[in-house]
Amino acid sequence: GGSDDTANSGGGSGDKKIVMGFAQVGAESGWRTANTKSIQESAKEAGITLKFSDAQQKQENQIKAIRSYIQQKVDVIAFSPVVESGWDTVLQEAKAAKIPVVLTDRAVDSKDTSLYRTFLGSDFVEEGKKAGQWLVDQYKDSKDPVNIVQLEGTTGSAPANDRKSGFEQVISADPKFKVIASQSGNFTRAEGKQVMEAFLKSNPKIDVLWAHNDDMGLGAIEAIEGAGKVPGKDIKIITADATHDGMQALADGKINFIVECNPLMGPQLMDLAKKVVAGETVPQRVVTDETTFTQEQAKEVLPSRKY
Numbered sequence: 001g002g003s004d005d006t007a008n009s010g011g012g013s014g015d016k017k018i019v020m021g022f023a024q025v026g027a028e029s030g031w032r033t034a035n036t037k038s039i040q041e042s043a044k045e046a047g048i049t050l051k052f053s054d055a056q057q058k059q060e061n062q063i064k065a066i067r068s069y070i071q072q073k074v075d076v077i078a079f080s081p082v083v084e085s086g087w088d089t090v091l092q093e094a095k096a097a098k099i100p101v102v103l104t105d106r107a108v109d110s111k112d113t114s115l116y117r118t119f120l121g122s123d124f125v126e127e128g129k130k131a132g133q134w135l136v137d138q139y140k141d142s143k144d145p146v147n148i149v150q151l152e153g154t155t156g157s158a159p160a161n162d163r164k165s166g167f168e169q170v171i172s173a174d175p176k177f178k179v180i181a182s183q184s185g186n187f188t189r190a191e192g193k194q195v196m197e198a199f200l201k202s203n204p205k206i207d208v209l210w211a212h213n214d215d216m217g218l219g220a221i222e223a224i225e226g227a228g229k230v231p232g233k234d235i236k237i238i239t240a241d242a243t244h245d246g247m248q249a250l251a252d253g254k255i256n257f258i259v260e261c262n263p264l265m266g267p268q269l270m271d272l273a274k275k276v277v278a279g280e281t282v283p284q285r286v287v288t289d290e291t292t293f294t295q296e297q298a299k300e301v302l303p304s305r306k307y
């Protein structure tokens with residue numbers, strides 16, 4: 001579709017279509033699906049040619065994809081690093097090839113911040129703190145121990161590391177809060193269900209589940225109901241993301257609180273990419289705008305949610 005600009009022999013850099021290589025994590029969750037849709041739609045709207053790859057949550061596949069974009073001499077590379085570590089080599093190759101890199105969604109722990117132009121994504125520590133604060137407020141009048149189980153995101157990923165540390169920072173203020181079990185469910189519904197089944201078998205008294213995304217929380221709900229307990233009542237549930245299925249469970253009373261993580265970063269990404277390709281300086285860090293939802297708020301906003 002659109003006008004065929006190859007016919008336009010202007011030749012000026014202004015009218016050459018920007019080619020972006022995007023190395024996506026995978027298709028592991030409802031959040032990821034919404035994120036991919038936002039990126040693909042925004043590229044079209046921005047007139048940017050998008051080369052897109054799905055790494056099935058494997059770092060070596062993302063590295064392969066980035067290397068292929070370097071070979072193809074794309075104008076800009078963007079990706080969401082599945083884990084924080086192990087990126088310096090391939091990012092140095094992109095730098096040597098003079099291809100700017102934009103980080104979206106997840107962070108890398110590279111010390112050399114010249115390896116990427118900007119990092120556009122949520123503050124996951126903040127998200128963890130919001131989850132912890134809700135719990136502190138819920139139990140402010142009780143002295144009894146609160147037994148918490150935690151379904152962590154993908155091992156080594158920024159959201160898993162940072163949501164865990166933000167949450168634990170806040171609840172550590174009161175020793176009644178006890179994280180009695182904590183394990184990765186790799187951000188998927190199936191693994192969230194499996195791990196929750198194991199938690200239920202080995203822990204007779206679980207008061208709260210903190211799941212690092214809706215999908216693991218929804219899998220855990222199946223496990224909780226399978227064990228004859230009532231999610232949202234016998235076991236309070238907090239999740240992150242606020243995707244449609246999570247918000248539906250929140251409205252239905254099976255989840256108690258959701259910390260939003262906004263996946264709709266496509267428009268900002270395309271805007272940043274144009275600036276970076278044009279050689280303009282961009283902020284090193286762009287933090288995503290997002291909020292939290294109670295059961296009442298979920299009922300109100302569900303009809304107007306985009307994902």
Ligand code: GZL
Binds near residue numbers: 031159215
């Ligand atoms: C967070 C994102 C996480 C989501 C999960 O920004 O990286 O990955 O919370 C997704 O749903 O799998």
Ligand code: ZN
Binds near residue numbers: 161
């Ligand atoms: Zn980190």
